[in-house]
Amino acid sequence: MTARVHDQRNGALLVLGSAAVWSFGGVIARFLSATDSWVVVFWRSLFATIFLLCFMLGREGLHRTRDRFISMGWAGVGVGMCFAVCSSAFVVALAHTTVANVMLIQAGVPLIAALMTFLLFGERVGASTWAAIAAVLAGVGIMVSASLGGQVSPLGDGLALVIAIAIATALVITRRHSEVQMMPAVCLGTLIAGILAAVMAPGYEVNVRDGLLLFMFGALNLGLGMVLFVSGARLIPSALAALIGVAEPILGPMWVWLIHSEVPGSRTLVGGSVVFFALLAHLGWQFRQRGQGAY
Numbered sequence: 001m002t003a004r005v006h007d008q009r010n011g012a013l014l015v016l017g018s019a020a021v022w023s024f025g026g027v028i029a030r031f032l033s034a035t036d037s038w039v040v041v042f043w044r045s046l047f048a049t050i051f052l053l054c055f056m057l058g059r060e061g062l063h064r065t066r067d068r069f070i071s072m073g074w075a076g077v078g079v080g081m082c083f084a085v086c087s088s089a090f091v092v093a094l095a096h097t098t099v100a101n102v103m104l105i106q107a108g109v110p111l112i113a114a115l116m117t118f119l120l121f122g123e124r125v126g127a128s129t130w131a132a133i134a135a136v137l138a139g140v141g142i143m144v145s146a147s148l149g150g151q152v153s154p155l156g157d158g159l160a161l162v163i164a165i166a167i168a169t170a171l172v173i174t175r176r177h178s179e180v181q182m183m184p185a186v187c188l189g190t191l192i193a194g195i196l197a198a199v200m201a202p203g204y205e206v207n208v209r210d211g212l213l214l215f216m217f218g219a220l221n222l223g224l225g226m227v228l229f230v231s232g233a234r235l236i237p238s239a240l241a242a243l244i245g246v247a248e249p250i251l252g253p254m255w256v257w258l259i260h261s262e263v264p265g266s267r268t269l270v271g272g273s274v275v276f277f278a279l280l281a282h283l284g285w286q287f288r289q290r291g292q293g294a295y
Contacts (some may be wrong), residue, residue: 007235015244016231021225023251026099028217029091030260034210037092038201043211045087045194048226052187055227069184075177076185083171083189087222088196089159091165097156100253100264101143104272105160106167107249107279108136110242113168113175120172123160128285135278144269182230190222243283249276 034040056065072080093102111133117123125133144157174180197206206214233241249272256262264272 011232011235012240012244014228015236015241016232016247018225018229018232019245019247020251021206021221021228023103023248024255025090025217025221026094026103026252027255027259028089028213028221029094030099030256030262031099031213032210032217034206034214036202037095038197039204039206040214040217041088041091042194042197042201042204043206043214044091044218044222045197046220047188047215048087048190049187049194051219051223052183052190052226055223056183056187065184068181069188071082071179072184072188073179075173076180077188078173079170079180079182079185080188080192082166082173083186084192084196085166086163086170087190088193089163093159093163095156096153098253098262098264098268099269100262100272101157102160102163103144103249103252104268105140105157106164107246107272108140108275109171110168111136111166111279111282112164113171116168116172117175121176129282132282134280136275138277139271139274139278142274143268145267145271155253157184185227186230190218211229241279246276246280246283 006127029040032040053065056068060068085125090102111129114125114129115133118125140161194279229241253264253272255264257264
């Protein structure tokens with residue numbers, strides 16, 4: 001096995017591992033007894049920040065870690081702000097809508113990013129991508145229409161859209177500024193989210209059970225998932241990483257259904273299927289057109 005093939009295999013496994021880890025976020029959130037979302041955001045962000053910082057210090061050392069934070073520039077700060085919005089909105093959204101709605105709306109992120117680059121920078125978008133974007137918008141519209149009928153909260157679905165747009169914005173920034181280091185940017189994002197939550201939370205007290213769950217939610221679900229993704233994504237083509245990442249919106253609702261009996265509504269299933277298959281078809285076509293040898 002050549003070194004390149006070995007790296008790609010390891011990269012694919014790491015990205016798949018990150019998708020699997022992230023997919024348990026909804027399950028952990030549903031076990032929490034804490035009712036205030038800002039309290040959850042505070043502790044999750046705190047544990048994630050400590051985990052990411054310890055990982056960077058252990059791998060890079062103090063001086064290189066400091067240099068990576070300094071070299072991020074304003075683009076890195078922008079990515080950090082996007083992740084602060086995502087991590088905060090994710091927790092609040094889960095308190096108002098289903099896990100399936102949140103995760104399936106996020107599945108359209110790569111196509112939302114393509115639409116943003118066209119609108120902001122005039123980048124060429126192929127006919128197949130336009131068709132996939134239209135399908136994703138239609139699927140999201142079907143899912144969000146459930147909130148208009150009173151089946152779920154408009155706030156929850158609205159925040160799920162905010163999450164998708166924030167992640168897409170982070171992708172656009174990193175594409176335009178390839179020098180941005182994702183690990184310190186995400187660590188900055190969790191720190192910002194924690195500071196905001198510290199101001200907004202009515203208090204910080206949680207019971208021991210919730211404390212353990214919040215450690216898992218922050219350090220393992222968010223922190224470890226990001227470490228696995230960043231470590232693996234640099235070893236494989238971006239289209240393949242996105243294709244493997246589709247596992248998260250598949251597994252997430254399935255875990256919650258099996259463990260918490262949270263059954264998605266009919267509009268979520270229909271709209272989510274449209275989003276999922278549009279994304280899958282687009283990424284499969286993109287990967288086939290370019291071919292592994294082109295990367």
